[in-house]
Amino acid sequence: MRWEYLGAIFVALIACLVQGKEVINYWDIGYVEANPDGQQQRQVIGVNGKWPPPALHAMINDTLVVEVRNSLDKPTTLHTHGIYQNGTNYMDGPSMVTQCGIPAGANMTYRMEISQTGTYWIHSHYSAQYVDGIRAPVILHNDKESHEYDEEMIVTLEDWYHDEAAGLLQEFLSWKNPGGAEPVPNGALINGIGGKKTAKLAFEAGKTYRLRIINMSALATFHFSIDGHKMRVVEVDGVDTEAAEVGNVRLAAAQRTSVLVTAHNNTSNNYIFHADMDTDMFDAIPEGLVYNSTGLVEYNSNANVWKGGETDWSAFDDIVLTPYTKETALGFDVSYTLDVHFNQYTDALNHGTFNNITYVAPLVPSIFTALSTGKDALKQEVYGPQTNAHVVEHLQEVQLVVNNYDAGNHPFHLHGHHFQMIERGPAPYDATHNPQPHSAPMRRDTVMIPSMEYVILRFRADNPGTWLFHCHIEWHIEGGLNMVVVEAPDVMQQRLHVPKQIYDHCASAGIPTSGNAAGRKGVDLEGLPTGPFPYPFGWTRKARGALAGCVVAALIGILAIIWQGWRGRDRYKKVEAVSQVD
Ligand SMILES: *[C@@H]1O[C@H](CO)[C@@H](O)[C@H](O)[C@H]1NC(C)=O
Numbered sequence: 001m002r003w004e005y006l007g008a009i010f011v012a013l014i015a016c017l018v019q020g021k022e023v024i025n026y027w028d029i030g031y032v033e034a035n036p037d038g039q040q041q042r043q044v045i046g047v048n049g050k051w052p053p054p055a056l057h058a059m060i061n062d063t064l065v066v067e068v069r070n071s072l073d074k075p076t077t078l079h080t081h082g083i084y085q086n087g088t089n090y091m092d093g094p095s096m097v098t099q100c101g102i103p104a105g106a107n108m109t110y111r112m113e114i115s116q117t118g119t120y121w122i123h124s125h126y127s128a129q130y131v132d133g134i135r136a137p138v139i140l141h142n143d144k145e146s147h148e149y150d151e152e153m154i155v156t157l158e159d160w161y162h163d164e165a166a167g168l169l170q171e172f173l174s175w176k177n178p179g180g181a182e183p184v185p186n187g188a189l190i191n192g193i194g195g196k197k198t199a200k201l202a203f204e205a206g207k208t209y210r211l212r213i214i215n216m217s218a219l220a221t222f223h224f225s226i227d228g229h230k231m232r233v234v235e236v237d238g239v240d241t242e243a244a245e246v247g248n249v250r251l252a253a254a255q256r257t258s259v260l261v262t263a264h265n266n267t268s269n270n271y272i273f274h275a276d277m278d279t280d281m282f283d284a285i286p287e288g289l290v291y292n293s294t295g296l297v298e299y300n301s302n303a304n305v306w307k308g309g310e311t312d313w314s315a316f317d318d319i320v321l322t323p324y325t326k327e328t329a330l331g332f333d334v335s336y337t338l339d340v341h342f343n344q345y346t347d348a349l350n351h352g353t354f355n356n357i358t359y360v361a362p363l364v365p366s367i368f369t370a371l372s373t374g375k376d377a378l379k380q381e382v383y384g385p386q387t388n389a390h391v392v393e394h395l396q397e398v399q400l401v402v403n404n405y406d407a408g409n410h411p412f413h414l415h416g417h418h419f420q421m422i423e424r425g426p427a428p429y430d431a432t433h434n435p436q437p438h439s440a441p442m443r444r445d446t447v448m449i450p451s452m453e454y455v456i457l458r459f460r461a462d463n464p465g466t467w468l469f470h471c472h473i474e475w476h477i478e479g480g481l482n483m484v485v486v487e488a489p490d491v492m493q494q495r496l497h498v499p500k501q502i503y504d505h506c507a508s509a510g511i512p513t514s515g516n517a518a519g520r521k522g523v524d525l526e527g528l529p530t531g532p533f534p535y536p537f538g539w540t541r542k543a544r545g546a547l548a549g550c551v552v553a554a555l556i557g558i559l560a561i562i563w564q565g566w567r568g569r570d571r572y573k574k575v576e577a578v579s580q581v582d
Pocket residue numbers: 017018019020060061142143
């Protein structure tokens with residue numbers, strides 16, 4: 001054998017070691033029966049005939065593969081939340097943004113290179129499907145973690161509904177719900193169990209545990225704490241942090257936090273842990289709803305439950321954390337201000353909106369518009385007025401200023417990136433003010449913006465693709481609180497090659513895969529449905545209510561007059577008739 005062959009083999013071997021392995025998971029997605037809270041048996045969406053779906057694990061540099069078979073009677077997709085999908089935008093999952101949806105009975109191979117570590121999750125991004133249970137943790141390990149610990153455990157928190165999402169969605173997006181009251185969950189699940197069943201975390205004396213807490217909620221925010229134990233935050237949304245001691249952690253929907261907990265050095269007690277849902281988001285609290293869930297940290301099955309001590313419920317603020325790997329604050333080449341409002345629109349439904357535009361899916365998924373329209377792909381118009389597309393250039397530094405004018409708190413998620421959290425304050429953000437970011441700002445992929453506050457986010461556009469930016473409350477996604485960041489469509493055209501499988505799915509669903517949002521050339525959007533729009537004159541909800549009242553009163557008045565008229569005419573007729581008979 002010649003030496004250069006040996007050399008080549010050696011290089012290939014090294015490349016293999018660094019590239020990592022392929023981790024293949026088979027997921028047959030279908031309906032199964034489950035009763036996780038012991039209160040109601042219902043149909044849920046599970047994997048391989050089981051529920052909850054299994055957690056996925058991979059190492060940095062591995063290729064994570066999920067072979068999906070769709071055994072549902074409707075389309076589905078999978079979104080691996082927080083994964084960059086660098087070069088594989090079409091594996092990101094949101095239906096009508098990066099793919100058409102896997103039709104009932106069809107298959108799809110999701111394949112992604114893993115360049116990240118930390119705690120993530122995977123869920124359907126088709127309609128409100130994940131609320132029916134198709135959601136699972138994704139744990140990405142490093143060969144050497146930033147902090148030392150003995151063992152790790154996953155703690156999933158999710159709100160649970162007894163009714164299926166499709167029906168709840170119908171009630172939510174209804175003219176009978178003009179105020180947009182979200183469906184309130186029937187309870188909460190910890191690691192997939194709830195009600196009278198108790199979730200347990202088994203601790204051994206003296207060990208240090210990493211708890212990977214994942215909020216897989218549709219709506220509810222959770223506060224998590226353990227009686228009699230200190231917690232140190234070491235990761236949020238896949239970004240390792242310098243250890244920070246806290247009394248409790250708050251997780252909005254889709255957020256993840258790892259905490260280190262050192263077990264006591266004796267086994268004389270067991271301890272309660274708390275996962276309390278924030279009821280601020282609930283329009284009403286139904287009778288009997290247990291919104292404060294508890295579980296047991298068990299040292300010894302015979303030990304008593306420790307009583308005493310007060311939980312430290314002091315606010316937990318993620319913006320003051322320090323990332324373990326520090327990056328200086330980005331500047332910005334472009335800045336977009338996004339005003340968040342909820343209002344009743346001209347279709348009589350309550351919609352979530354950025355700058356008074358509510359998202360409506362285009363006829364052509366945005367990725368295909370970006371890939372097929374040549375130079376026009378750089379124009380915002382080709383993506384259609386209702387996608388709220390913002391086109392950014394390759395490697396630009398982008399700033400998003402999000403003003404939350406709604407009465408509720410909303411967790412916003414950007415696909416394809418971790419953004420830097422530059423500043424938070426009372427809305428509206430004053431553009432003349434010069435923000436003073438932390439020298440190494442915290443990064444994450446989902447940020448909670450409290451009511452009437454703004455947050456400034458920055459990221460580098462180094463990942464060509466069509467990326468959704470949206471509120472992660474499932475009901476608000478469906479209500480239109482989404483927009484699409486179209487990142488470097490010119491570079492997308494050079495680098496992205498959408499697999500044939502995805503084109504086949506579109507073809508079988510009759511969805512076009514070229515042209516602008518309407519499937520046409522240039523900026524001719526004929527045939528693309530428009531609206532719904534805000535009511536004109538910027539009337540407030542109250543004013544419209546009053547006006548609606550007036551209109552109804554006026555209508556009743558007019559109808560009454562007409563009816564009187566009809567009756568009157570009848571009476572005249574009768575009188576006439578009588579007189580004729582006479
Ligand atoms: C992952 O790959 C990068 C370079 O591609 C390399 O520097 C790193 O050591 C690899 N990590 C592991 C755990 O293999």
